Amino acid sequence: MTHFAYRPWHDGPDPLAPPVDLRAALDQIGRDVMDGSSPRAAMEELLRQGVRDTRGLDDMTRRLWQQRARLQRRHRLDGTLQEVQRLLDEALEAEKRHLFPDPSDDARFREAQLDALPPGTAAAVRELANYDWQSPQARENYQKIQDLLGQELMESRFRGMKQALQNATPQDVERVREMMSDLNDLLAAHARGDADTQQRFEQFMRKHGEFFPENPRDVEELIDALAARAAAAQRMMNSMSAEQRAELGSLIQQAFGDPRLAAEVSKLDAYLQSLRPGEDWTSSGRFRGQNPFGMGEGVQAMEDLAEMDALAEQLGQAYPGARLEDIDLEALERQLGQEAAVDARRLSELERALRDQGLLERAADGTLRLSPKAMRRLGETALKDVVKSLSNRRGERDTARAGAAGEPTGSSRLWQFGDTEPWEVSRTVRNAVLRSAGAGGAVTLDVKDVEVIETEQRARAAVALCVDTSWSMVQDGRWLPMKRTALALHHLVQTRFRGDALELITFGRYAAKVDMAELTAMEGVWEQGTNLHHALLLAGRHIRRQPDAQPVVIVVTDGEPTAHLEPDGDAEFNYPPLPRTLRLTLTEVDKLARLGASVSVFMLGEDERLKAFVDIMARRSGGRVVAPDLDGLGAAVVSDYLRNRQR
Template sequence: MGRFRYRRYTGGPDPLAEPDPPADAALRAVDELRALVAAAEADSDAHRAELAALEAALSRYGEGDRAALAEMDPADLRRLLGPEGEAARARLDSADHGLSPRELRRLGDAALRDFEKGRGALPGGHAGPAGPGGATGEPTGAFLPYEAAGDRPLDAPATAREAALRRARAAGPSLLPEDLRVAETEPESAAAVSLLIDLSHSMVTRSLHEAATRAALALHALVRTRYPEDRVQVVGFGESAVELTPAELVAHDWRRVPGTNLHHALRLARGHLRRHRGLVPRVLVVTDGEPTAHLGEDGGARFAWPPVPRTLEATLAELDAVLRAGAEVTFVLLADDPRLRAFRALVERRRGVRVVDADADLLGPLVLDRYRRR
């Protein structure tokens, strides 16, 4: 899964187009290739032109234009530089394979901008943030001048009352800018959030895996830029579950593995919430199928299809433990089949659980919307 794959679903200007320093191992491979180009003997004008174009691409890559790698076809390098050139190109490709921290941030920022500009907007008028930073706490009963409250919506009754009081003191226009009022709210508490993403192969066959990756990157961008006091964990779950960094999620190969071990994922989420006691606990589960695996008493994964009753029992017990910890749990379901509907009916009965439906287009906006709702 190469870095250039992530350009095609950003929905706007290429966030990877800006220069970014290559890794040291990539630069060493570039130096090898440039030495081979310098030592190569050209036997025709066409051959010299190809070597010059290759040298130019290598120079651009070394200066940070990592898109220049696409111009270095392995077959051409073997023809021009022999097996040594092909081997150096393979080392360069391996070193360049991942995304740098800056590129990950750009992808997350691009996804966040895309979702907030309305591409894939939620039905029902969910327009995003209600105030500075994207959300507000409980109303205090007091009101603030509009200019002191950022972009919160106006409170019409409080504004009319302020204008009436001003006119009672002295005649004047029916409404002045200083009459505008918004409701004051308490500061919002920081949150501990676990985003659990189904890594099963069905997410690939239904073309949902890239949408899930993009939603996670946008969530990280939102937290980094507007909620830096929050603590966000991303967990991927297949046959077993594992906590993932944004880079690890992007690099995940989505190979065909059996199992949807939500039991293990919820256990990791509960550990995250326990480590951050005192923060508002939230869990978001993104899945397109029912649980088909759980952890056994020895800590190993147990997979069965069709699922055995013990898998469901273990998963629901872990969900109940998360709810007892005070967390609100949102299930985002990306499919609709009889077995998933039966699982949905079981979790919807629990206080503190919300279940919503989504597709690839709505997934990102919906995850951000549920995250913002404290």
């Protein structure tokens, strides 16, 4: 029997998550590419915006900035100062209550000492360091001040120390001070470059490893962890007012009632700054809320701010060589929750899948481009959209009825050696029955009985699709519909009418033959000129190279011809168009008509001069003029191609 083991899922990709939707992602990238974006920019835009059920990088960045602003808007950094002031007030009040009923001179002298305390909190705490408290409650409160300062000071340099030092005994404090002294000795040896630094590090970790749950493997990792925390503590101090900074700096000298501990911390900070000058030791943040943070919480807040800034840079992907694998998923989960980490992981998988499945490839010049596989998928999508528009039309050719042998004529003939047409089964069996009936035996098939279906060779078409790429097509929002139309027609020819010869011709100031990938990635360029003359000249050359094919010429344009090609190869532009430009263009129309090609013009826009000119073209070539809206352009062009093939 097969046995299965079930265990909880803790980390890594969700095994039950649906696969990434590459088709939707590719469609979105394709639209952006055809609209003028580079494939890299289109993919980056996809990752920024996200896909269905997966939030994009922009959404995560926005939430990060909101979290950052909320942290600074709701909190302030003087929590330790306020707590010390509260404990001090309670201690003084308890001491005075205890002294009030005592009639002795000593009690009056003590009251005078308390009344003469300096006004600042830090100065008062320092002044009371050697005061002999009479009230047990007051003595306890003052001890709480020293313990609190010690805990906050240690928490500001070692995460988790505040909790570990709750109810610390003098022996615990001495162990902490000894650890700090040994740590500074280790960093000093490392700074000098002593050869036995690693050995000293291992001895240090064996002795004081309980203080370092990160379990660093060497001195460098230890310094990295300590420097990041110490730099955050310095940024927290920088974020306080000058008065608050001075008060807190003076108060921490009373940490655990042992000034040596503060001295060791100061020495540690000096070593760390010299060893890691690249850490941010100088910046600050503005906290303006009502919820006070203690020193440890303030340092953690500064670390969170730095982590959010680093995540925002990673999510922005604006630096050279940026990849989604750079995003720290653990940090993202800490700041935005598990769902954000899942979304980032899925975007990374999507980016990797687009590359691994061959949908994006690198050209010889190092640029990223859509692969032929991606172009086929985009063409399939574009053609599906066109088919939906054609689904309610009648009388169009059934493009699924394609066969290399040709189309059936409805009749049959006896098979001859070399015939590859399919058998006419019913007539073949009839011949065998009639031949065998006279013999009175079993019905058998003979070669002489076989009849095959007569077919006629399907007509090939030589198709020249001439698309206007002048700036007006971009300016008036016709760029993307034009490309999708060309993509749909190209995919139809490549998949259903493979014998047809399709040539894509673009025309602006000049005309040029392009392949589908070039047209898809083409960006709009501002230039003057609609050189239909040059485009029809190239179309005529294409048709002459296919003498046995039905010629089909399709023109998509939004402006009358304003440029023509001179014999020396230069284009001459003029607006309004020169009579020579119109004459040369119509001459090419006449040449195409003599080759049997009618020119179908798909006119975009409402220009009256264009209407008049394309009407002349249609009359002289026996073609037609169609004025579709942008949504119906693809369906109109494909329908005209099928109509011309049928003719």
